[in-house]
Amino acid sequence: GAVVSQHPSWVICKSGTSVKIECRSLDFQATTMFWYRQFPKQSLMLMATSNEGSKATYEQGVEKDKFLINHASLTLSTLTVTSAHPEDSSFYICSAKRLRGVYSNQPQHFGDGTRLSIL
Amino acid sequence: GQQVMQIPQYQHVQEGEDFTTYCNSSTTLSNIQWYKQRPGGHPVFLIQLVKSGEVKKQKRLTFQFGEAKKNSSLHITATKTTDVVTYFCAGPTDAAGNKLTFGGGTRVLVKP
Numbered sequence: 441g442a443v444v445s446q447h448p449s450w451v452i453c454k455s456g457t458s459v460k461i462e463c464r465s466l467d468f469q470a471t472t473m474f475w476y477r478q479f480p481k482q483s484l485m486l487m488a489t490s491n492e493g494s495k496a497t498y499e500q501g502v503e504k505d506k507f508l509i510n511h512a513s514l515t516l517s518t519l520t521v522t523s524a525h526p527e528d529s530s531f532y533i534c535s536a537k538r539l540r541g542v543y544s545n546q547p548q549h550f551g552d553g554t555r556l557s558i559l
Numbered sequence: 560g561q562q563v564m565q566i567p568q569y570q571h572v573q574e575g576e577d578f579t580t581y582c583n584s585s586t587t588l589s590n591i592q593w594y595k596q597r598p599g600g601h602p603v604f605l606i607q608l609v610k611s612g613e614v615k616k617q618k619r620l621t622f623q624f625g626e627a628k629k630n631s632s633l634h635i636t637a638t639k640t641t642d643v644v645t646y647f648c649a650g651p652t653d654a655a656g657n658k659l660t661f662g663g664g665t666r667v668l669v670k671p
Binding site: 484485533537552 | 592602604
């Protein structure tokens with residue numbers, strides 16, 4: 441089955457640091473990937489939709505200058521949390537979906553997530 | 560915007576008992592998806608329902624999509640202590656059906 445790899449799994453860093461999270465689709469091309477954030481004991485909230493070769497689409501209330509998204513290839517999207525602060529500590533999860541061909545009606549495939557802790 | 564509500568938020572259940580979690584959308588959905596997430600883990604896809612009134616079973620789990628395609632339920636029988644997970648429903652919010660809105664989740668707590 442389709443696999444989405446997310447790296448790193450854990451990040452602990454000081455306030456003010458920028459952190460980059462990678463999301464890769466390992467065995468299929470993903471023209472669109474999605475980035476979610478999940479705070480403890482809460483649900484997943486969609487942050488942005490990452491489109492290969494174009495600008496990401498951000499959900500209302502998500503700062504695009506704070507959360508930089510780059511989708512440079514059909515298998516890789518990156519989320520950079522710039523100048524991270526303790527309130528940015530969360531579980532960040534990406535997902536990818538095949539949008540073309542016979543698999544386009546299949547659901548999204550989620551990465552394992554990245555736990556970000558800002559001290 | 561679209562809202563997806565899930566009840567109950569917490570489900571305390573005795574081992575061996577059955578329970579049901581419910582999902583309601585403010586708008587008609589093209590499909591409803593169910594996920595489970597273990598503590599510290601990531602969401603794992605369980606099933607997708609597409610047709611009005613559809614019922615699907617996976618071992619002890621029975622999933623149902625309402626006739627109006629605005630609600631869904633997950634019924635679990637013979638709960639085990641290993642069923643300590645959070646179940647999420649999710650529905651697409653865009654016309655293409657690609658962006659998901661998740662319900663708040665039902666956190667299952669099993670008493671031995």
